[in-house]
Structure formats: C-alpha cells, structure tokens
Amino acid sequence: MSSRPCRGAGARTLAAAVVACCALVAASPAARAQQVDPAVTDLRDHDVTFEEGALSGSELDQLDSATADLQDDGGYFKVAVLAENVTRYDDARAFADEVRDGLGGEGRVMVVTPSEVGVASNVDPQAEVEDAEVAAADALNGGDSLAKATEQGAKELGIDTGGGGGGISWFWVLLLIALPLLLLWFLWRAARRMRQGAATATAEEIGAAEAKVRASVDASANDLLELADRVDLPGAPPEARAAFGQGAQTFTEVQELLEGADTRPELERAWPKVVEANWQLDTARALLDGQPAPAKPEPEDLFPPVVVPSGSPAGSPVSSSTPASAPVPRPEPHYRQPSASPWLTTAAMAAMAMLSQRGMQQPRTRPSMDDGAFGSWSGGLPPTPSSGRSRNGGGGGRGGRIVTPSGQRRRGMGRR
DSSP: OOOOOOOHHHHHHHHHHHHHHHHHHHHSHHHHHTOSHHHHHHHTTOSEEEOTTSOOHHHHHHHHHHHHTTOBTTBEEEEEEOSSOOSSSSSHHHHHHHHHHHHOSSEEEEEEETTEEEEEESSSOHHHHHHHHHHHHHHHHTTOOHHHHHHHHHHHTTOOOSOSSOHHHHHHHIIIIIHHHHHHHHHHHHHHHHHHTOOOOOHHHHHHHHHHHHHHHHHHHHHHHHHHHHHTSTTOOHHHHHHHHHHHHHHHHHHHHHHHOOSHHHHHHHHHHHHHHHHHHHHHHHHHTTOOOOOOOOOOOSSOOOBOOOSSOTTSOOOTTSOSBOOOOOOOOOTTOSSSBSSOOHHHHHHHHHHHHTTOOOOOOOOBOOHHHHHHHSTTSOOOOBTTBOSOSSTTSOTTOOOEETTSSOOOOOOO
C-alpha cells in the first residue's frame, strides 16, 4: 500500500477525522482496560491485581495467600487477572512482558484471562516459562482454582510453593503447639461472648431482610405493569383508578427514597412506603375484580430486634428493671456504593418507564442490578453468578471455558 501527501481542506479534514478516531479509541473501556500502568502501580503494593469483576472475594483471598508464598530471593512473582481477553497485545504473554518491564527488577508476572494464561520472566529459561503456562492452563481446564493453577505454574519455574518436604516435622509443630494455642483462643473467645451476653443477627437474616425489600419492590412494579391497562378500561370503577394512582405515586416515592438511602436505618425508613405501595395496588386489583378492598397492613420489622440476656451471668434470672430484649447494633452497609441499585429490578425499570409515558415524573436512579449480581452482593445470600460471567462452574473451575497457554489466543486490564 502506498501513501500520498494530502493538500488543502481535504488534508485538514482527514487529519481531524484521524484525531477524533484516536480519541474515541483511547476513551473506550476496552482501550483503558488494556493499559499496563494501573496494573504496574497496583503490583508495586500487592502480589495480585485484577480487573473489576474478574475475581470474587474468596478467590482473591486464596490467590493472595498462594502468591504470598511464591516471593523469594530469586525474584518476585506477580499475578494479574483480567476480565476480558487482550486485544492491544499479541497475547497474554506480551501483556505480561509489558507489566514486568514496568515493574523492573528480576521476577515473573503471570497474566490470566478468561481464555488464556501468559507468563513473563527474566529469571527463567524460555522452556520453563512455556511449561508454566501449560501447567496453569491445564489446572484451570481441570476445574482447579486460580490459586491452585498459579501454584502449578510456579512449580514449573522451580519455585517452592510451600507444599513439599518437612511434612512430618511441621505436622508435629502443628499438633503440639498450634492446636493447643488455637483451642485456648477459641475458649477465650467463647467466654468473652458469654460475658457480653449479646447475640448478633446472622448474615442470612440480614440477607433475607435485604431480599425482602427487593422482592416487594419487584411485586409492586409487576402490579403496576399488570393493572395499567385494566384501570383505563371504560368500566373500571373510579375507586380502583384512584387506588392505582395512589399506588403509582407511592411507588415513585419509594424509588426516590431507596435511591437516597445510604444506611440501614434509612432503608428501614423506606420500608413502610414499600409496604404501602403494595397494599394500594392490591386494593386496585381487588376493586377491579369486584372484591372488597383489603385492610391496610402494618409493616413488620425489616430487621427484627434480637433477644439478649439482661447482662447477668449465664443462667441467672432477668431483672425486672432490665429489658429482656433490645436492638443489637449491626454493621451499616452503605447501599449507594454499588454502581447499580440493589433494589431497582428489571420490572421496576419497566414500570418507571410506563409511568413516565403516562405523564408521571420519575426520579433519576442508578441502573438495575440483576438477580445474579444481587445474590452475590447482598449479605448472607448464596453467591449467584453475575450475568455473563460464571467463575464457579462446578468444582471451583472457570465456568466451562477452555483456557489455553499464551500464544494460542488473544485479548484486557483494569484496577484493583
């Protein structure tokens, strides 16, 4: 392909187009995700860095622990986990080379993407680097965790992962020293809890309360979508239309309250409005069906108070001057931290759009958090894979994806 110089207005137009295209590419998420600088900066302070959404909390803990054992005098061992495949580099190994060059010194960098493993090293022969990539990829394809795959790759580089030699002596150290100390710690902890005499809500109870808010908002949204056409029919009772309008207005107020809720007390203050919206829409349905309107419910406690002893030693009677139960302080998550709203379901988004078309002004909200993401985020609920990325597809593997050594696949990076 040959090139020719551009003249006049045509040259200026073409130059402007090129600059604009470059700016768009540089601003795109994929381009930003493939910059090595954030990874280098984070790896100066940590052994593991990862793109947002690439690791669960338990995976990060396991990988941090495993990688900490791989640091020795022969060079560092750093791991970067990407949520997407690399595109700006030939493969994951090329990305790892850039990160290692940015870190400087002697060591290794392993990069793991959804479909590729790449290792860069300036202290190991190339053959061992390739063997490390194959070993790590085989471990992931076999359903092993990221931590186990990292250890398998490190073994091929001749790094002691802490699993060999001296097993019997360490066993006796654990048996004769560590276990008695651990037992004493548990006894002290149990005695301290008994003296405090307070029970705290379990993570499951907190998760159930948070799920209750989401389910109730979702029910109101589905009622609005279902009843909207019915109340517009000519024969609809005026009382039903009025109840529907009240429910729509309360639902809108609920969205504004939940979007502004930042702590658990604020969530509790929004809860009665959620219950009221459901009751008003239940009333509209009953009247449309020719049934009597239901009685207005009394909102139950969203986070029920926990019964605690009076503070006397265990087994002693409760003093009449001391209340037998009292709310126990709980952690107060800040619900506005997620980029998506925990309480705004897909049905709620559809209901808000419908009400906006009917002329009702709606508050600005964050995007809807899907059910899988909510299950992972909400305290105490069993983790559910987020949409599009299941990392625990049976046995702790990577959701059935086939991972290959670097050089056979292509494609991203973010920040810790």
